[in-house]
Amino acid sequence: MKRTLSFFIAVFIAGSLLAQSIDLPAPQKTGGMPLMDALAKRSTARTFDFKELSPRQLSSLLWAAFGINRPDGKRTAPSAMNFQETDIYVLLKQGAYVYSAKSNKLELVVAEDIRALGGTQAFVKDAPVTLVFVADLSKMGGGTNEAKKNMANIDVGYISQNVYLFCASEGLVTGARMSVDRATLGPRLKLRPDQMIILAQSVGHPKP
Numbered sequence: 001m002k003r004t005l006s007f008f009i010a011v012f013i014a015g016s017l018l019a020q021s022i023d024l025p026a027p028q029k030t031g032g033m034p035l036m037d038a039l040a041k042r043s044t045a046r047t048f049d050f051k052e053l054s055p056r057q058l059s060s061l062l063w064a065a066f067g068i069n070r071p072d073g074k075r076t077a078p079s080a081m082n083f084q085e086t087d088i089y090v091l092l093k094q095g096a097y098v099y100s101a102k103s104n105k106l107e108l109v110v111a112e113d114i115r116a117l118g119g120t121q122a123f124v125k126d127a128p129v130t131l132v133f134v135a136d137l138s139k140m141g142g143g144t145n146e147a148k149k150n151m152a153n154i155d156v157g158y159i160s161q162n163v164y165l166f167c168a169s170e171g172l173v174t175g176a177r178m179s180v181d182r183a184t185l186g187p188r189l190k191l192r193p194d195q196m197i198i199l200a201q202s203v204g205h206p207k208p
């Protein structure tokens with residue numbers, strides 16, 4: 001009896017841990033502001049309201065950033081030799097996740113609020129979403145580490161600009177950030193030695 005009970009408790013705990021990954025709703029892939037208007041509005045913000053993004057906004061943000069936009073699996077941002085080495089880690093109040101563009105899911109990394117580790121500036125903790133762009137150098141074939149890092153930095157630039165333009169179009173605010181304590185954040189995101197934090201970028205609503 002005792003054994004059966006502990007079996008059910010173990011199954012329940014395993015089930016609830018698995019359930020912590022988030023299925024995102026379908027992203028909104030049409031509409032938005034005319035491109036030239038979004039370019040005219042693009043800017044960096046350093047103040048964020050506490051209000052959260054809706055699940056649809058979050059899904060659309062991630063699709064705009066680096067979602068799949070063609071049947072062959074290619075993405076909304078280019079990548080050197082189509083390596084697609086950038087993973088987007090998503091820091092939310094309920095935990096840190098990694099975006100799966102293929103399954104349109106947020107896969108749980110840690111069920112803790114580690115948003116404050118997404119940067120060294122005081123405003124960082126207020127933003128409801130911080131994206132952390134992580135290059136997986138193991139996906140980049142041969143070549144020197146220096147060449148891989150150069151390509152990875154450039155590839156993230158395109159993704160970051162997609163986020164800027166999406167936010168301008170949606171009336172959200174955003175700011176890219178190099179100032180991240182990588183030595184602290186890396187282990188919290190369970191990164192391997194060949195994964196490199198390139199850039200962080202917070203997203204939220206403007207403060208009223």
Ligand SMILES: Cc1cc2nc3c(=O)[nH]c(=O)nc-3n(C[C@H](O)[C@H](O)[C@H](O)COP(=O)(O)O)c2cc1C
Pocket residue numbers: 042043044045046121175176177178179180199
């Ligand atoms: C690669 C990169 C790193 C940045 N790092 C930081 C940062 O650590 N902290 C910060 O407040 N802003 C950071 N920014 C934002 C820039 O300061 C900002 O883009 C610049 O001042 C121009 O302002 P604008 O984006 O509103 O045109 C960064 C921007 C880029 C592209």
